[in-house]
Amino acid sequence: MKKTKRLLALALALGMMAGLTACGGSGKTESQPAAAGTSAGNTGNAPAGGASHYVNDEGKVVVNLQRTEGMQSLNIWNYTSGPNYAFAEMVFDALYVSDHGGNCKPCICTGYDLSEDGKEVTLHIAEGVKFFDGSDCDADDVYTQMKYIAEHKDEMALFATNWKYLESAEKVDQHTVKLYLSEPFFSLEISLAYTYIAKAEEIEQYGANLFSSVPSLNGTGRWKLEEWVDGQYLKYVRNYDYWQGGDFTNVDILYVWFITDPTAQNAAFINGEIDFIDNVNVDLRSMLDVVADQCTMKEQIKETMYYLQFKMDGKAPTSDQNLRFAIMHAVDRDAFCTLMGGGTVMNDFFTTHAEGHQPDKPAIGYDPELAKEYLAKSNYNGETLVLLSRSDIEYADSIMTAMADYLNQIGIKTQVDMVDTATMNSRRADGTYDIFMVNLATWDGNALTQNLVPRVVQDMHHNGYVNEELNALIMKAFGDMNAETRVKTLEQVGDILYDLQGPLVPIVQIVGTPCVRNGLTGLIENPLGGYIFTEIAVEESYLK
Known part of the structure; x- marks a missing residue:
């Protein structure tokens, strides 16, 4: 041919x-x-x-x-999906580089010094770094980007948590930049590894529109993006x-x-x-x-899970804890693993190698009769629960169809909505769902930066649930520089989420081949x- x-x-x-x-x-x-x-x-x-x-x-x-x-967008600042990370690390070098397993090493930043209180970070910038257009990448570019992040971090998904405590930046000389933090945090090197550096003049000129088209991508990485057909x-x-x-x-x-x-x-x-x-x-x-x-x-066990998020604003039927337990006992997650060709039924919020995982905690098991008992104790009144997921997620359609069948068997009415990425983002932004399912990776063995802080504390998907004790523990762990005490705090977080079975409930940790x-x-x-x-x-x- x-x-x-x-x-x-x-x-x-x-x-x-x-x-x-x-x-x-x-x-x-x-x-x-x-x-x-x-x-x-x-x-x-x-x-x-x-x-x-x-x-x-x-x-x-x-x-x-x-x-x-x-890919959802070329904008590496506003999207935190696997395909966007993969794209970013091809085209843009970061201050540090990560293997996504928690191991980070210097890149554009050759190293850093921390003040005694952990609130001042002095970055040392490599010499000889070049943008695609041949111009130097130096302290001007790093300073301009870190200053922009400090001023706009809450508008950018990638940095809202990664640089939550960044207050300001200062250029010391052509190869030194100082960062000022309101609080120290344990995942500094991980944050450096997801800070892909753009050119100062272009940040100042385009701001949030910097990544609007392929020709505007002036990176420092090993590969240039020549074409993207959505x-x-x-x-x-x-x-x-x-x-x-x-x-x-x-x-x-x-x-x-x-x-x-x-x-x-x-x-x-x-x-x-x-x-x-x-x-x-x-x-x-x-x-x-x-x-x-x-x-x-x-075959590889992935540090990636499929999870459910329940609407818990006090109005949605799934605000009822008994209903959530009924749902979790009604679904056979071992069958989901079989459907997907392998995997592990998750017993807590944390994937296998994440800090806070408690391997001895029993998973909520498949028990239709117990599910019916929980349903009888709930305030469920025959409402149709909409099960929402993305059509491009592998096995999602089959899992949601099976889940609907399991719930129907115990007397819960359901409707499955499989939608594209844009519709999913819109529905989650509006909070117009009962239950949605997506997949989520535990980047760098760290369940805080991309998972717990944005999805629970900041409620990025508008489930409407607020638990001040839970939020305080999550932020305590986020700021704890001591791994031993941080893990103990995360175990407390896991216990609360387990007892709630919400707002986020893992289903399975997946296998990939x-x-x-x-x-x-x-x-x-x-x-x-x-x-x-x-x-x-x-x-x-x-x-x-």
């Missing part, structure tokens, strides 16, 4: 369907995306002769990756002038394709159109047997599950 025809097939399939049922791909012109890189019929093994799978007609090394969830793909090109050296990879062009349908993912891999599947569907793994000698699959085509190297294993792709490369033997 001609490569341009395969590209057209993929583009049409992506454009016509939210979840693909067919997949084609590969184009060889720089104006069009290349789904899988190269020659039709070559599925990725190092060839005995002829063109490499990874080399296109212009001699460029091309790699194609797949993700299920697409819901379809991202196209990156290597930054050959990267300030730490452009030889970090031999890949010239990198595509990330947003393919939601698991059958289409497998078909694209078999046909040589993608080189990586983010998570192979358990029921379809045998489909890849025909290319078993051309790839590696590795990425599929990697032979020849790919430089993938950094991500403790959250999957890989970090900033240094992805192709083994030289696969380029001949």
Whole structure:
């Protein structure tokens, strides 16, 4: 099949369907995306002769990756989803860099000094850092961004918690910036690792509109974003002038394709159109047997959970604690794990490796008769509960359908609403839901910064519940520099959430099975599950 025809097939399939049922791909012109890189019929093994799978007609090394969830926006300051983090760390270097497992190391910031009270942080800025336009990234840029964050942090999802205690910034000299905090906090290095630096002049000129279009992205990272087609793909090109050296990879062009349908993912891999599947569907793994000698699959427990959030404003039916316990005893979460191909029924709010996890606490078990007893004690009066989730979350439709059936069996009326990301964000912002389900990662083993503080204390999704004792404990843990006492406080937080079964209730911690085509190297294993792709490369033997 001609490569341009395969590209057209993929583009049409992506454009016509939210979840693909067919997949084609590969184009060889720089104006069009290349789904899988190269020659039709070559599925990725190092060839005995002829063109490499990874080399296109212009001699460029091309790699194609797949993700299920697409990007919500280019604005890395306002969105905190996995795809947005992955995009940010490709295009922008941060003050520190994280492996997302709690291990951070210097990057643009070579190190820092803390005052005795922990409220003054002196950042030392690396020399030789360059933006894409060739200009220097120095203390002016770091100072301007930190000053902007201090003044606008409550308007930006990424920084509302990460830099909650940042009051002001000061430029000391061309390579030194001082930060002033109202309170010390334990996750300083994690916050540094999610502070991707933009250019001072552009922050001053564009403010919150800095990330409104691809041409405006003037980063310092290893990759430049050349094209983003919403819901379809991202196209990156290597930054050959990267300030730490452009030889970090031999890949010239990198595509990330947003393919939601698991059958289409497998078909694209078999046909040589993608080189990586983010998570192979358990029921379809045998489909890849025909290319078993051309790839590696590795099952990983992810530090990612599916959780429910209940509306608890005192008016919604789910404000009733007995009703919430009825719901949790009515659903068979072991069955959800089976549906998803594995996983762990969560017994508390914390994933396996997160601070505060109590492995000996018993999980709320599946018990329909006990669920009926709780329902009888509740004030439930036959209202229809709307079960809301996002259509692009893997297995969400099946889980919500099963959950509705479980609840119907004990006498709770339900309606399942599967919506797109924009509608979900709108519904949560308005607080117009009874129960919603999404997935959530515990970044860096830290359940405070992206989870407890924004979702419970700050009520970012407007569930309407306020518990001053709970909030005080969460903020006490957030400011505690001592790991031992912080963990004990988090265990108290977990006990309260367990007794409430709300406002957030974890369902399962998930298993993922990425599929990697032979020849790919430089993938950094991500403790959250999957890989970090900033240094992805192709083994030289696969380029001949």
